[in-house]
Amino acid sequence: MEPIIKVTGLKKSFKKKEAVKGLDFEVQEGEIFGFLGPNGAGKSTTINMICTMLAPSEGSIIINGYDVSKQKDKVRESIGIIFQENTLDKKLTADENLKLHCRFYKVPKEKREQRIQEVLEIVDLVNERKQRVETFSGGMKRRLEIARGLLHYPRVLFLDEPTVGLDPQTRAHLWEYILRLKEKEGITMFLTTHYLDEAEISDRVAIMDEGRIIAIDSPKALKSELGGDIIELETENNVSASEEIRRRFPEAEVTLQDETMYVKVPDSDAFVATIIKELTAPVTRLNIRRPTLNDVFLAFTGRKIGEAEEQGKAGS
Amino acid sequence: MEGILAIWQRDLTKFFRDKARLFGSFTMPILFLLIFGGGMSGTMESMMSAGLGEEAGDFNYVEFVFPGIVAMTLLMTSVFSALSIIEDKDFGYMKEILVSPISRVSIAVGKMAGAATVATIQGVILFLLIPLLGLSYDFTALLQVIPFMFLFACALSGLGLLFASVIRSTQGFQMTVQILVMPMIFLSGALFPVNNMPAWMDVIVKVNPVTYGVDVMKKIMIDVDTLSPAVVEAMGLNITVFGRQVTILEEILFILGFAAVLVLLATISFRRANA
The missing domain is CATH 3.40.50.300 (P-loop containing nucleotide triphosphate hydrolases)
Known part of the structure; x- marks a missing residue:
């Protein structure tokens, strides 16, 4: 057609x-x-x-x-x-x-x-x-x-x-x-x-x-392309925690956004079990969810759509 | 055709709904009629008929100025109606019009006809004042002048469309129009004859389209044939261009051509517009 x-x-x-x-x-x-x-x-x-x-x-x-x-x-x-x-x-x-x-x-x-x-x-x-x-x-x-x-x-x-x-x-x-x-x-x-x-x-x-x-x-395809689950994570020291995660889980994709770390891993169960026990900076909040279009947008542009909006306005 | 009618009808509906505008638009011509027709008529009459000698009695200034003030009303209303285009742009409605399949010529013609109809209605309402002013025009002459008033108003609204396509803001539009409209009235023979003007001013009088519109209206409304040539001369009703006296037909054709050119320009501007 x-x-x-x-x-x-x-x-x-x-x-x-x-x-x-x-x-x-x-x-x-x-x-x-x-x-x-x-x-x-x-x-x-x-x-x-x-x-x-x-x-x-x-x-x-x-x-x-x-x-x-x-x-x-x-x-x-x-x-x-x-x-x-x-x-x-x-x-x-x-x-x-x-x-x-x-x-x-x-x-x-x-x-x-x-x-x-x-x-x-x-x-x-x-x-x-x-x-x-x-x-x-x-x-x-x-x-x-x-x-x-x-x-x-x-x-x-x-x-x-x-x-x-x-x-x-x-x-x-x-x-x-x-x-x-x-x-x-x-x-x-x-x-x-x-x-x-x-x-x-x-x-x-x-x-x-x-x-x-x-x-x-x-x-659906865009979300599944991201692969795996999204783990939203807040710790007492996000910077050091993100470095630690990157070192220990080379397959994980870590994005820092404000107070929250977004971690994408193929196998969320094993990942969560490990970080709760072994991460140096204590975990204060944790949430596991399926990816949304927001995550797709974040992955493709490196920004959330709201933020890109702000930048767009400031630039214009 | 349907598109033209729709645009025309919308402007008329909005005009009759806007009571303040409806009444406000009559204050200016009535003020002018009071000042020129009442207060100043004696002075103007004696000034203008000074050289006439015993024929001076045939000269009636109020009869002379009334068509001029109707023409002034046409000019003001027609040009200011184009403000609706700027408003439509500001309030977004112009987008609805521009994305629709109406041809761009129809938009221009519809807008022009809308403004001209409103102006003509106002002009005709002023006719109600004729008995109050102690005037008597021939009834058939009044009926004859109405179609020409509409044509004249079309040309003048075209001028408004042209301004509205160049000027973006409401305030800017009002400023420009105020500045342009006043000299167009004063240098047209509407309120006083423009016979013995300095050469440079005479050029402005001759290129001013209002001059010819006013002249046609006066020639139709005032019974020119019964007046002696000297009175017609004193009223400034024999305009010469390049030493040749223009006929009423030539003047009408000129106004028609003027309106056509302006529709064309407005169409081009709508074609380019992306609201």
Whole structure:
């Protein structure tokens, strides 16, 4: 089957800075594709190019069989975008916002009413239809934006940090809606988030750093690639303890992060038994867990995503 | 077409919903009508009709200035409506428009038509003051001038679109527009005839598109044919360019061309925009 998104040799330079340094990837139809990376990694630049908002310096993007550089209108009809920042007209009602969208995307007149009803049901906003958007809470605005993005039945839905600034309960709800959509409509979703636990719902994730994709695979494969368990360890002297572990277990990978040491070993049972008995600096805390996407990110970039974020901001 | 209508309708809905803006926009023209039409009309009349001798009685300054003040309202409202583009950029809505498949020409035309419609409505509402000012214009002339007012307002909103595409901030936009709009009114013949201007100022008058719009409006509204040539001359209603008197048709074509060029420029700027 033809991929729904096909990116080849994609590059983008701004004046002297090369923001995107050559990307090649494909997204299959019906897939949830997670696009991860810290600020300044080139994520937004890439999405803007895919959404026809920014012209690439080099390379090509094909969406739904249309070339993003040459058939902008066809591409625009094929995609829906939920931007990071709010793009609703707050002075208008939910209904008016949705109707405008129908007209922008040439949804046939006789189908508008039924579709508006349908998308409002998906996001549970049927009763708020006639209210002005300025009276909505943050979560409601987000849901309305998702509803609006679906109105023209896009083949691909782009979600750029859809849950940023929402409380945990609303976030959980939003993901329920998104998963329901995937099951019901089979829409392909291209999603960026820096809550890595949320990216776990992706069928595949790509990790981007410094303008390149450094890893791309299913979350499960990426995690198993790390091999073994993660042991979080706190001791009274982390520096000397980490040296000691490195000396005694050459196969262990040790990362120091703030107060905590992350140790990755193939056989956690034997390792734990040994260090509790024999480590010179007494152990104050110990936790064994399966690797998460956070660990994948840490392993590939040497940073946690939150920290990379901070650095990205400080640098920009 | 649907896209143009959608953008046009959105701007109208928002205009009628914004009560403060709706009423605020009438204060300026009414103030001008009070000052020029009421307070200063005697002075202006005697100054302008000084050389007319016994024909001076035919000269009515309020009748002269009223179309000018309507034109001024068109100019202010049209240009300032383009502020909505900067607001849309600030509040993110421009992104929703730009990622949609609407053609970029439709965005420009829709925005222009929206601003021009709002301006024309305001101009027409000012017609209600005609009896209060003791004026009487021919009713058919008033009906005839409305389509031209819309065309003129289109050209002026195009000017607003051009500013909005270059200027990023709301404050910057307001500053620039204030600085430009005032001279455009004063050097257009809207409030007083621009007959005996110094040469350099005369050049500005002749390149100012408002001059021709005001002239067309006055020629339609004031019954020029019944006035003696001397009065028409005193009102400054026979503009000459390169020594040749321009006709009303030429003036309308000029405004039309001006609007078309501005739509083109606005389209180019939307094509480049990535919000």
